[in-house]
Amino acid sequence: MGKSGAGETGVGELKKELRRLVKAIIEGDDGRVETYEEAAKALEALKDLRFRGSGNSNGNLANQRKAERRQASVAIPEHFLCPISAELMRDPVVLASGQTYDRRFIQEWLSSGNLTCPRTQQVLSDTTLTPNHLVRSMISQWCTEHGVTLPPLDDEQEEGLITRKERNALCRILDKLSLSSSIPDRKQAVRELRLLTKGSRSFRALVGENPGTIPLLLSALSVPGLYSDTAVQGDIVTTVLNLSIHDSNKKIIGDNPQAIPSLIDVLKTGTMETRSNSAAALFSLSALDANKLKIGELGAMKPLVELLEEGSPSAKKDAGSAIFSLCMVHENRARAVREGVVGVVLTAITHQSLVDESLAILALLSGHQEAVEEIADTSGVPPLLGIIKDSSCARNKENAVVVLFAVCMHDRTKLREVGEEEKSNGSISRLAQNGTSRARRKATGILDKWKRTLHSTHYSY
Numbered sequence: 001m002g003k004s005g006a007g008e009t010g011v012g013e014l015k016k017e018l019r020r021l022v023k024a025i026i027e028g029d030d031g032r033v034e035t036y037e038e039a040a041k042a043l044e045a046l047k048d049l050r051f052r053g054s055g056n057s058n059g060n061l062a063n064q065r066k067a068e069r070r071q072a073s074v075a076i077p078e079h080f081l082c083p084i085s086a087e088l089m090r091d092p093v094v095l096a097s098g099q100t101y102d103r104r105f106i107q108e109w110l111s112s113g114n115l116t117c118p119r120t121q122q123v124l125s126d127t128t129l130t131p132n133h134l135v136r137s138m139i140s141q142w143c144t145e146h147g148v149t150l151p152p153l154d155d156e157q158e159e160g161l162i163t164r165k166e167r168n169a170l171c172r173i174l175d176k177l178s179l180s181s182s183i184p185d186r187k188q189a190v191r192e193l194r195l196l197t198k199g200s201r202s203f204r205a206l207v208g209e210n211p212g213t214i215p216l217l218l219s220a221l222s223v224p225g226l227y228s229d230t231a232v233q234g235d236i237v238t239t240v241l242n243l244s245i246h247d248s249n250k251k252i253i254g255d256n257p258q259a260i261p262s263l264i265d266v267l268k269t270g271t272m273e274t275r276s277n278s279a280a281a282l283f284s285l286s287a288l289d290a291n292k293l294k295i296g297e298l299g300a301m302k303p304l305v306e307l308l309e310e311g312s313p314s315a316k317k318d319a320g321s322a323i324f325s326l327c328m329v330h331e332n333r334a335r336a337v338r339e340g341v342v343g344v345v346l347t348a349i350t351h352q353s354l355v356d357e358s359l360a361i362l363a364l365l366s367g368h369q370e371a372v373e374e375i376a377d378t379s380g381v382p383p384l385l386g387i388i389k390d391s392s393c394a395r396n397k398e399n400a401v402v403v404l405f406a407v408c409m410h411d412r413t414k415l416r417e418v419g420e421e422e423k424s425n426g427s428i429s430r431l432a433q434n435g436t437s438r439a440r441r442k443a444t445g446i447l448d449k450w451k452r453t454l455h456s457t458h459y460s461y
Contacts, residue, residue: 080139083119084109090150092136093129097122100132111245113283113321115360121395121436123360125328127287128247162202162209169196170206170213177216183225187232190220194235197242204246211252214243218258221265234274237266241281250284254291260298267303275307276315283322289329296332305339308354309347316348320357324364333368341365342374349383359387359399366406375403376411385417389427398439401431405442408449415450422450 082089082102091103097117101109109118110127117124143150169192175181176189193213196203207213217236220226227233240259243249253259260282267278282300285291300322307319323341326332342365345358365371374380384407387400408414422428428450432443 077142080135080142082106088148088150089135089139092132092139094132096124096126096128100135103129113317113357115321115324116395121398123364126289127325162206166196166200166203166206170203170210174210174213174216177213177220179219183223186220186223186226187229190217190232190235190239193217194239194242197239201246204243204249207243208246208249208252211256214240214253214256214259218256218262221262230271230274233266233270234277237263237270237274237277237281241277241284244281244284247287250288250291254285254288254294260285260291260294260300264295264298264300264303267300267307272312272315275303276311276318279304279307279315279318279322283318283325286322286325286328292326292329293331296326296329296335301326301332301335301341302339305336305341305344308341309344313354316354317357320345320354320361324357324361327361327364333365333371336361337365337368337371337374342371342380343378346375346378346380346383349387355387355391356393356396359396359403363399363402366403369410372406372410376407376414381407381414381417385421385427388431389421389425394436394439397431398436398442401428401435401439401442401446405446408446412449412453415446415453418446419450419454422447 076088079100080088082092082105083099084101084105087102089100089102092100093103093106094100095106095117097120099117099119101118106118106129115124115127116122139150142148173189173193173196176185176192181189193207197207217239220232220236240253240263244253263278263281267275267282270278282295282304286295304319304323304326308316308323311319323336327336341361345354345361348354348358349362362371362375381404384400384404388397388404391397391400404418408418418428428443428447432440432447435443
């Protein structure tokens, strides 16, 4: 109490002195430099006492700003900076490409539907994020040595901090989801679970620790009065999507015999929003190769291709991301081609719709013989040449020339179209000089093949 009172007394005295000095300057027209300096000192002392000398939140803010100024004054080692944000990493994680990023920024990149490493542009075999404990330890040591204090991780990013309140909430939800509960109670439980799994990483982890929650949740899809309720259906699918974001839940959900079939059923019959969320959930689950195989074997490819063709813009994006991820395993590529994905993505490219995802899918399928044949037989070359000629996106140009190379190696008569484009605009030559390393290799291969055919007596138009 005495300490607090002394602080308040000091503040009062400083305020009184500051008022006197300001009054002297304004009303007394005091032009002495000393008076201005005394007023500035009084103001600074008041600020120190009010914001830096106390334990309140303003004091903490002042300390944080001081730490930020200290951080800005020292050179941060480049390998401690996130390649996306260019900021000192708080929670470094390793991507499948081997590159390290700050978790919150790479998670946002992946959640936006991107399927490549931002730094290397390498197509990702999976989207698992592995904590980089070594780099985190090095950053911590560097911060200690240089007096830099990193802000704490958000609660959303902290694992294992499950509260008693969350455990009690889950217990209440499980009671409402039980078979003995009324239909309104079960509806309410499903909605609560959706909301809680949306905003809290720790709650998603808690559900993973209680795997019985998922069967209870999915059982609502077979209960009269619930299975035909589109709102309940949407809540259940979105909850599964939310839960799948937590890495350890991907296997738990994939191993549940009801989960993937339920998502596929909704993918066929749900509202557009629910179908979109179902596709997003399948994409999230497909980060595990074992889930990729299950999803393909259980028949997800056809409804995904249908959604890619007829869905809303966001639904098409979710479907395209899921198809691309599933086609990382060879078994699913034949399924995708059989269900007509080649024609759908070629149409999308022609109409300038979902171009990035469509080209990525075609590039992935360019090693599949039937896919290459279909591209060649359905006038697929002109839109690919159009991308190479007009696109400003290096990745799209690369994917287009990868597909074009495969087509030209399969059907040399397509080199005529390539040659006409090359003579008119020189697009392939420019790509061979200025493209990515992969694009340069493929473009050079096409040009070599074209030039050899010009001198071949066995080649005719």
